[in-house]
Amino acid sequence: MARTHVDSDQQYEASRPARWWVVELTAVALVLLAGAPLLLGRSYYLDDAQHLFLPLAASMQRAIADGEPLWWSPDLFAGYCTVGAAQNGWFYPVNQLLLRLCPLVLAFRLCYLIHLWLLARGVLGFSLTLGGSLKSAAVAAAVATLGGAVAAHTIHLNILVAMGWTGPILWLAALALRPGPQPLSVMLLGGAIGLSLLQGQPQYVWFAGIAVGCLALTARDADVSLWTAALRLLLAAAMGVALAAAQVLPVVEYASRYPRPHPGGSFSFLTAGSMQPRDWLRLLQPDLFGTPLRGTFPDGAYLYWETRGFFGTAFLVLGLAGALRGRRTSATRLGTALAVVGLFLMAGRTNPVYRLLIHVPLFSTFRVPGRFGWLLQLGVALLAGQCVQALEQGDSRSRRGWVSAVVVGVACLSTFAVAAGSGRLAVFLSSPGTWLMVVGLAAASSALLLGESRPRRAALNVTLAVGVLELVVSWHSFARTVPGEVLTRQPAAAATILASDNRRLLALELPRTLQTPRSVAERLEENVGTLWGLSYFGGQEPLQPTTSLGALQQLADAHAAGQRELFDFLCDRFSIRWIATTAALDHSSFRLAQTSAGRRLYENTDARPLAYAVPMSFVREGGVWTTSDSLASILRVEVLERHRHLWRLRASFDQPVAVVLSQSLYPGWTVTVDGQSAPLMGAESLFMSVALPPGQHVIEFRFDNVAIYLGKSLSLIAFCGWLVALAFVTVRRRHT
Template structure:
């Protein structure tokens, strides 16, 4: 336990002793700002269901990027700095991954030292280390070994209470993980159930695994049902096909990382692969990889065979388009077409390697290395050493040959390895607290040479009986610790001073000071630095400022995307209730003539819409449209004036006609919370109240307490019919998907309590 607690800190010492922060990719674009908003919502006494600060409103819980219902998210309520909370959240999950894998290995019958090796190999392994930037991928993968531990126990003991309790880790995974990770976990569980049915020649163990799956899905229904609902309304609903399914398949050349971590670079020194580094990297440690070959000695343990099959199956699935499997079979199976990036199957590859490495160490400790086994290992290590020396000696001619005769991704990868594989990068010598003392080992070839020497020395001493089994295990674990700390942590994850989060541009500060009740539209904020400086991505949520843009996720509402691709640019600014446009550079003369600049500095320019629409206003003219396409067709030019006319999707039979305006109207927001908006309206004649917030299922409206339908306005917003006179209109977000999910989860909790009482 102490080892698993300390090691993540050793891998990331700068976060706790150097005032640094992790920042790359989704950590900046999503997790840092979004966790601030979610924590604020909980502290305000609200369940974080809706985010009004992105894309004129998005379903926060349904999107699930930061796991609003995830219990371990309580770290973000601590009152510490958000940067430190984020660091603690990350290292806690690395510790849990190691502990859960240790528990799985012990459940499989491994002794303490082999189980510790398994925990290190997964908890500190390359998959989790690389996926820190995709935090909800990493935190979801952490729960996989505990889910499997529950499945193994339920099948072994054929215990209903254990099966029901085993659903708890699956539910916790669903509360934090990207749905793809949950889907993969369910497939692995179904594979394990099928394996046990065949191995036991009986369906009963498989049925207990099925109970675990059902319990987990019921417990996680408050998250899963809203997420499924969002899938139907997001861009993801339209993304299908073979190219989507196999996007970011794992290139076979990336297997070299299993021997030479960061062989082609990483996110600190630059990565030359075709895909993002975090999607392609896996490293299990050299000695664990070597020990996998000895796992055959534990074949009498029935479940060891399953992890061997899991290794092969997950590896084939990770390869994606590089094998015919997806073309012939996978693309036709239900569920797979919802997700891209097959390389995320490396999660299961890393876990299988960890368990099999533990089994291999168990074999060596029980039986010692056989002469034949030792000879094979020595031969393999010798060949690796000779090959490494040969490449080093011939790297000049090899570089010329590759540069001249190779092409495509293979050329890029080979040149990257020849350039960086034998080089100590200055960043590790000057900007890392621990790695500066181990900088030579950060060169992939030097680390492999060191690992070869250590492995030969340990195995030779153990075979020659100069080391006892206990001392061999201790030294092997120490070598693995060093190997994984050097290959992971801040070696592959870039860091910056933690005051980076507060570096707002002058334009962003101007907007925050002057925006009042309107919206800002940050444009071109795709990079991490731009997002931090200029309220890009999810940063409006952290500052609680309403934005017309946000993170370009596949879960973006499809109607919003269609509106942005169809409506006239001026209509977009009007109907998104934009007051300020925030950019990093100047726009064209036409744009500036319509929206003049009001502030500029070296990092930002602010343009002002001097006559913005309010978020809530009344109209007495309506254009009826049959569907979204027809509604958007009215917005391709400026013929429709939204101050006077609303375009709604309804028929004359369902939408009451407005009255003729006989005087002035008065509309005022009296309550404005993320999940509730209350508007006081005084109309001279019947009309429509327009609220320029996203239309989405789950929003309900009432006029003076009486329910009233919400019409889709301009395809993206909301409108309700209001009679003449003074009225109070209330919009409340009460999604049926969440309420039904809570009911199902409550049912599961009752079942768990009942099962435990009978145990």
């Protein structure tokens, strides 16, 4: 049945449109509540923020300064397709603009602030479009922007960017589902989807699609049929995919070649990060079972933030009351649908139906069901806003929500019982969040139960203040910051490596920590060194190349088994010049180069060059292969030119040889010998090589990936067509 877009009990507020400057100030205020430290020169640093996204941004900025596109990076995994791995967002216009105009850390901070504002402003506009008052829209925007899912993903910049685009996507979808032709809204919706995809986090674009689907089913206008709604939304989605083809096509190619779940894949892998039964109580107090920031959370740090759904007790009570209202508005229907879908899917492995869902596309592609908490957060945001509006209008039906106060009150008592049973009661009682939880419950209950208009309004205002305070305190208890210069200060060990012509590093057993970095002298773990131009044989990426994983596993197994000769040979084979570790390595070819803060930097003096040649006797089954018991005679080649996507070499030998380039073999790499195309071979199960006859030759390895060029061409064509159509629609709209 078609739904009424703006319900009769909302007509009063809908007829009084909020002044634009009040809406803008509200969005800015919400951003300041979350991001004020970023305006003071501080930066998020927890986990992937400093281990992945800041180093990737540094690599992008260096490529921009060099005038080269960052389609291939030699800095991780012995080289990988950065566009295909879908983390750096090379084609995302905001990244390009910020990294061209701003210093690295300032660009990093501004990216957070821009997308927090985008989320807040989008949810405000969306709620107002559904007929909400300014106060109800502000409540919805506060919960959506300051809630636990967004705070937790300050460690994942690309996820936060995708969350930021969710608000505008919902807003534009609501406009596209109004009666009559809506070409402009559909086109703008397609543009928003395209921009969201260009950042490179398709999972949360999918979540936005689920939310838009719920909108079409529950809150579209009565005069818009379901078929019309579906056609408009599918057209916008197709437009967005076409605009983002430069990012989408390389991701599809990359994912098809490297390990990723498939329909019916590993249940344990696909459901990692599910909500466990006790985790539901963490919706009331995220640190109930400890926090990884102090090393007290027992189940692994990633599970903490992937399941960190928190909306504040006050807003949770109001949201549940909004869902229990006797008469539903379009916003409450949508909020209830989002909350139910989020709750159902967050359970993951504890939900029997999820065993069937892993056979469904997209569910079989993305893991961590706890991330569906983002839909729950959006649902609670809309429901809490609608409850506030109903209370302000004196709707007696909202006061039936006293049931929600009882339900949440029992849950709050359970948190005290669980804390006492686990021996954490003293810590639990010392947390400000615990007492804000109690105050929020009391204030929200008063607002729901008081009958007199003036006391109820006063209690409601107190409830809103306490609810916002709950969110802000929770946000800053997790989203820690440090001065920006701490993250970019170069350690002495990095300078030692940078002085070498081979900067490939193996970070061996270096612990990652969530604590504030007390010193940067030892920060070589994971990807951090790419900030200064180091190159890692391994790295931190959600989508790691299969061949690189195999090589890393060989190294790890040899080291764990104490097989010195094999470990030394593998480091030689994979051109690993530097090893950073906390352990003492008594290997004949390893020279201790530096020691700092208990961490040692060794130089492998026998490491092969990044480009070299071997006799043809080591070519087997179409590729170069050497073993520890038949060491190759490594022959030097001259490097004439070296860039990210191009290696030009000169080789002169009186015997046939195979020239090896220690970059990962991937579609798009081609090789020419003296300007003539030559067949490309593999090498050492990871690299690439080419056979040469005797004599002097110039060899050129070049990365020209078809998926990237085709995607760029399609995006350019789609963008030009989108601009022309947008101009036509705009001009026609003005004339009519």
